[in-house]
Amino acid sequence: MILKQNFLAALLFVGAAGFAQEVEFTEFDLDNGLHVILHEDKTAPVVSTSVMYDVGGKDRINGKTGFAHFFEHLLFEGTENIEKGKWFEIVSSNGGTNNANTSNDRTYYYEIFPSNNLELGLWMESERMMHPIIKKEGVDTQNEVVKEERRSRMDNSPYGNLLQSVAGAMFEKHPYKDPNIGYMEDLDAATLDEFKEFFDTYYVPNNAVLVVAGDIDVSDTKKMVKDYFGDIPKGEEVKRNFEMETPMTKEVRTTTYDSNIQIPASILGYRTPSFTEKDSYVLNMISDYLSDGKSSILYKKLVDEQKQALQVAAFNLEQSDYGMYLIFALPLGETSLETLNTEMEEEISKLRNELISEKDFQKLQNKAENAYVNSNSSVAGIGESLATSYLLYGDTNLVxxxxxxxxxxxxxxxxxxxxxxxxxxQRVVVDYLPESQKAE
Known part of the structure; x- marks a missing residue:
């Protein structure tokens, strides 16, 4: 069994190193500004239909937060031709799956169907774009859904507000300072007209990309796309003018208390460049070097050898305007947060002052290439990669x-x-403490 696994791993590495198959695609624009990307892959009778909108948590109407994430839920409510509550039933009864997700920078909806249901997927996404039902009943329903999601994922979850603690200290002006899910008081205070205005502003064909990937005929699919999406009216050009941050020149320290934890945490946060910059890719490699796996630098040092941490992780939160580089650690026993900060900084200092070994560098290259192959190992993965490459990076062939x-x-x-x-x-240091320590 081990021999077989090693053999498969070797094959994967060879593919990543030089034989990753090129993703072929066709792209064009409809008259209403919708950008369309088609990828034909006949290896399996499956098709992915997806739409990525250029709208995320950073986008506001009248300063109110959380609208993009709210619409991620609301646009499953129903349309003029899809009965309320029937969206998921239609998908599952036709052999499909579907979902959506929202970041600070974009919103992504997708369906995966047997390829004989391609037309169904296109119709449903065109319905979402052209005929959504935005009424008080649906808004009230989804408002409660979002509140429960916030409670379960953030307010009542251990370390659930950790990311927000860093972002709130790192950004003073840019909308990244606020949580992607928004503040519940903003959603409670929003009017129906504001929700409609948000939809009319951002969920328009010229602010989106449609990707169809899988077992398709390109010529037939082009015609279906034009039939289902061609009559959707073009919207006004979306204009953004976010306040940008002044460079950080001194350390910022803050403390957050969490009633859901017993073990404190330390977080080091650094403001970093856009994910379109090469330096963001370099930061991904640094994350792998510091904390990816038990052989990584910080894990081996703090968890295995010195027994100072229960857990340690470094990750690059890539975003369009600014990134956030975070290093997180939970202390073991009597280890103080300041000790963890010192030990983590020691390893970062080595990166600033020394070249990593050739052996470690080659490991990072191998991981990057394997991750690249894995990201495009399914039509769904390819579909999302194509949408992301075009909408967020401005270059479809980045895939x-x-x-x-x-x-x-x-x-x-x-x-x-x-x-x-x-x-x-240039860092933010967050002491993330149990609520019980507040009185102390």
């Missing part, structure tokens, strides 16, 4: 070229990026 960015990274780049962004004078 094929992204691996070249990782291959161009050097050990010197890792040292340079750590030096530029991961400095004590």
């Amino acid at each position: 094929n070229e992204e691996i070249d960015i990782y291959r161009s990274i050097t050990r010197e780049d890792i040292k340079r990026v750590a030096t530029e962004y991961l400095k004590p004078s």
